Amino acid sequence: MLGTPWDYQDRAAEFLTRLNELDGRGIIVCNAPQMVRWNIDKRYLKQLAEADAAIVPTLWHDNPDREVVLGAMEHFECERVVVKRQIGAGALGQHSFTHAVPPDADWCMGRAAMIQPFLPAIVEDGEYSFIFIDGAFSHGVRKRPATGDYRIQSLFGGREEAFMPSPTDLAQAQDVLASMPATDLLYARIDMVRLSDERLAVMEAELVEPYLYPEQGPEFGERIARAILRRL
Ligand SMILES: Nc1ncnc2c1ncn2[C@@H]1O[C@H](COP(=O)(O)OP(=O)(O)O)[C@@H](O)[C@H]1O
Ligand SMILES: [Mg+2]
Missing domain, CATH: 3.30.470.20 (ATP-grasp fold, B domain)
Incomplete structure (x- = not known):
């Protein structure tokens, strides 16, 4: 086991x-x-x-950057998204971005990721x-x-x-x-x-x-x- x-x-x-x-x-x-x-x-x-x-609505991306994250907010018509690793655990390396606080211009995930609307539930x-x-x-x-x-x-x-x-x-x-x-x-x-x-x-x-x-x-x-x- x-x-x-x-x-x-x-x-x-x-x-x-x-x-x-x-x-x-x-x-x-x-x-x-x-x-x-x-x-x-x-x-x-x-x-x-x-x-x-x-499942939670999800966009899959090999290496999202600021533009991809902003595009995802538009796609989901939401103010906040969660970006997480495709191979991940324990919420490690996970990000939550909002319209008000988006990723920095030079930010990128650096690995395969999934983007979901933030679920307030x-x-x-x-x-x-x-x-x-x-x-x-x-x-x-x-x-x-x-x-x-x-x-x-x-x-x-x-x-x-x-x-x-x-x-x-x-x-x-x-x-x-x-x-x-x-x-x-x-x-x-x-x-x-x-x-x-x-x-x-x-x-x-x-x-x-x-x-x-x-x-x-x-x-x-x-x-x-x-x-x-x-x-x-
Ligand atoms: N779309 C989402 N909306 C709100 N919270 C989320 C969302 N996705 C993940 N989370 C939060 O992050 C935690 C970790 O995400 P999860 O998908 O379970 O990955 P892992 O546990 O493998 O790191 C969840 O338990 C939840 O608290
Ligand atoms: Mg989990």
Whole structure:
């Protein structure tokens, strides 16, 4: 089980090579290297959208600069956008620009990126995580940013609480899981944000990071232990 992959976003090729090596030696790797490869680059969101999942509207660009960011605001008809890495984690290297405070003239992302309209629901309502083990829903988490921030990560002062989803919300997360090209996932975390029409859109579908909010899932330990045992 992936244990401490916390720099995979900066060393993706090395990380994937290592997983393949383990796999090649007959060591069970969870989640499977081909699914980690699929999931490490957020362009998988396009595939989920093709399978009818609601995603956050996104423009993809190899190396956006000030003009591209301003163009995205025009495209989305919005005042504020988030620019993030296609291979990223923990909101690191992420930017939020507004009409009033756009990128500097000489700014560029320096890597493949995605641009999205800023969703105020992240601040007003939070982000929801649905944790699945062996395809079965285990527990839900609601994550909210610190006052004045929009990133829900605890590194930036975000807070987490247990969350019991409604059947409609849960069904939407299950649909996302079902639209992945995957079988036999040990674990999956579907992160979602509420759109203005109440539907949930996928922020990301996480098959790499092993931090699955055990504090909000009292039965998580036993469930994951059983799921691992089933694979041995
Ligand atoms: N379009 C957006 N609108 C508002 N906040 C966003 C948006 N995209 C990302 N964020 C904030 O940034 C955080 C990190 O973005 P995310 O897409 O989850 O990437 P990762 O967690 O892999 O770095 C989110 O949890 C959320 O708090
Ligand atoms: Mg995230």
